[in-house]
Amino acid sequence: MNLLEAKNGLFIFRLERRERDVLTLVLKQFPVGGGPTMPLSKSGDEKRLIEHAKLLEEALAEQRKEHKQQLDAFLGEQGRFAEDGHNHFRVRLTSTQMDWLLRVLNEVRVGLWTKLGQPETGDWLALEGQFDDVVTMERCALFQTQLLAALSEE
Amino acid sequence: MSTTLEPPIAPGIVREIESESKESLDPGYMVICWDDPVNLMDYVTHVFQQVFAWKKEKAQFHMLEVHHKGKSVLTRETMERAEFYVHELQKYQLRATMEPGE
Numbered sequence: 001m002n003l004l005e006a007k008n009g010l011f012i013f014r015l016e017r018r019e020r021d022v023l024t025l026v027l028k029q030f031p032v033g034g035g036p037t038m039p040l041s042k043s044g045d046e047k048r049l050i051e052h053a054k055l056l057e058e059a060l061a062e063q064r065k066e067h068k069q070q071l072d073a074f075l076g077e078q079g080r081f082a083e084d085g086h087n088h089f090r091v092r093l094t095s096t097q098m099d100w101l102l103r104v105l106n107e108v109r110v111g112l113w114t115k116l117g118q119p120e121t122g123d124w125l126a127l128e129g130q131f132d133d134v135v136t137m138e139r140c141a142l143f144q145t146q147l148l149a150a151l152s153e154e
Numbered sequence: 155m156s157t158t159l160e161p162p163i164a165p166g167i168v169r170e171i172e173s174e175s176k177e178s179l180d181p182g183y184m185v186i187c188w189d190d191p192v193n194l195m196d197y198v199t200h201v202f203q204q205v206f207a208w209k210k211e212k213a214q215f216h217m218l219e220v221h222h223k224g225k226s227v228l229t230r231e232t233m234e235r236a237e238f239y240v241h242e243l244q245k246y247q248l249r250a251t252m253e254p255g256e
Contacts, residue, residue: 038188038249040240052237059241099204103246106197110247113192120191141194148196152210 001146006154009095013150017087026139030071030104031064032111067104095151102147109140181255183236185228188249189220201246202228205239230255 001019005012015023040052074080074097081089093101112133113119187198195217202213206228219226228250229239236252243250 037190037244037247038251040237041251041253043253056241056244060245063245099200102197102200106193106247110192118192144194144197148194148200151200152196 001143003146003150003153004090006150009154011093011095011098011150011154013091013093013146014084015081015089015091017089020081020089020091022139023143024075026108026136026143027071027075027104029108029112029136031068032108033114034060034064034111036060037110064107067100067107070100071104095154098147098151102144105140105144105147109137109144112137112140182230183233183252184230184255185236185239185243186251186253187216187220187226187228187243188251189224190249193248195221198248201243201248205242205246 001013001015001023003011004014036053036056039049040056041049081091084090116130116133187202198217198220199210199213202208202216203210206213208216216226216228229236231239233252240250240252
């Protein structure tokens with residue numbers, strides 16, 4: 001996935017067919033798991049914390065629902081990946097879409113990490129029978145790195 | 155007959171004292187981001203820039219503090235604002251909490 005242009009909040013990438021297919025495959029895994037990454041607070045009134053935790057869960061669930069709808073529209077849009085020569089495609093993303101795509105990829109990545117039992121970095125490859133999830137996490141990280149690099153180019 | 159009297163305390167000074175005493179009565183809530191082994195460093199920087207509208211240098215400073223020290227106090231706010239920021243950070247899948255100020 002190569003950045004062709006980054007100007008005025010618009011980013012144009014060129015992808016190989018394989019990259020497009022992998023990106024689509026990874027995005028289709030959304031949502032993975034869910035729920036807060038941590039309780040709202042480590043201290044304070046327990047009753048109040050439970051109440052606030054519920055609000056946080058609801059906010060996250062609502063966001064996940066919105067992201068899923070946006071994702072379906074994104075992947076289903078005619079010409080989203082416009083053909084650009086043999087086995088290549090172009091995709092145009094606004095700054096807002098870049099941020100959204102980063103979030104979605106990260107949620108898949110963190111969701112899989114949680115599913116795997118939140119292992120430390122070095123342990124990932126040692127997980128028996130979970131290789132597919134580990135590979136998907138690494139694919140998410142790769143796309144995230146490319147999007148973040150593009151944002152710093154602008 | 156009109157006379158001009160000098161006020162006993164200049165208005166600016168009064169405001170400053172009130173502000174200081176309010177601060178000492180209400181320590182607020184600290185918004186803390188905790189380290190984890192999964193979020194990418196550049197992603198964390200990006201999130202801080204988005205949520206707090208910080209420049210990259212400041213966002214990177216806090217990201218590195220999280221990475222090296224295990225946590226970073228990002229801001230100190232009222233309960234409502236702190237809760238808002240924790241929600242925003244968790245929506246980006248960062249490990250964030252709010253703790254009563256010290």
